[in-house]
Amino acid sequence: MILRVANAADAQYVETLCQWYEQSAKQRGVGIAKRDPNYLIKKMERGDAIIAFLDDQLAGFCYIETFEDNKFVVNSGLIVNTELRKEGLGRAIKHRVFELSRTKYPQAKIFGITTSGPVMKINSELGYRPVTFQDLTQSDDFWKGCGSCKNYQILQDNNRKMCLCTGMVYDNLNDQFAQQPQETINFIEEPQQH
Template sequence: MEIEISSSKHLMYVGEIQQEMYDSAQRRGTGIAKRSIEYLSKKISEGNAVVAAENGEWVGFCYIETWSHGQFVANSGLIVSPKFRQKGTATLIKNKVFQLSRDKYPTAKIFGLTTGLAVMKINSDLGYKPVIYSELTQDDDFWNGCKSCVNYEILMKKERKNCLCTAMLFVPNNNKVNEVGTEQPENKYKNEQESNLSV
């Protein structure tokens, strides 16, 4: 399996990626914000995503987005093809997109919202901590991205102070203890259910 920073050669997978995001949200009945083909294509073309593939078959995906003039970076849309779940794929993709975020935006805080236990464990291993929503970007465009989530009404009723997703935040520091190295991480969660992936 190859896990690469995205480029135009990966655009052939965009339809499958979008469909699996939609299907996963339907199965779970909880929030994965919908993203258009155009939006996902732009992320892939700009090199702001990570794509995993094996023998020409799409395996997994995750993208990055910046907020508040680059002060915050979100690793979003983590999704793994059902055929490749429960094999540690999500951990490898998340590590790669985390390193891409650190390389492109070394001083930014990296955050995610998720309802998935497997993603919470992966984030925790990378140095993320659970936080209250006020610690995240307050950029309206970010929160508008939640409009397609089934839980958006809950978020708004709570005045964007909390929702069903857990907010997690990585704050860079000078000792770089939490940076991902060049070696492949040990996959402690390969037996975890990876069907509930979203950030």
């Protein structure tokens, strides 16, 4: 398995990833926001995503976004190839995107919202805790991303204070990532070939 920071060359996988997001929402019967292909490409170009391969086959993806002047970072869009689920790949991707978030933004709280039990379990393992939506970013840009979710009206009816998703936050800003200067942390990148 290869887990690495995505880059501009990975744009070739965006159409497949967008199809996976739609299929996942239909299969699980839960609300999941659709992803814009150009948005995913920007995440790749900026090095704000983790992409996974198994035997040279696209296996999974997750990206990060910042809000409120880097006060909050969301790990979003975790998706795993349906044929490769139950292999621990989602957990591995979540761990990698968590490391990327803590490395790039060591003073930011990491958060997410999800309806997925397995994602909640992984988040708990990483040190996230459940919180009310008031403890999450209040950025309109973040909440606009929920607009394509089938449960969006519930969120709107509750003035963005609750929905069917569970909000979770990692806010231990004194962990090992905060103790190291950002530019010295290179473990996320692939080793260079000589």
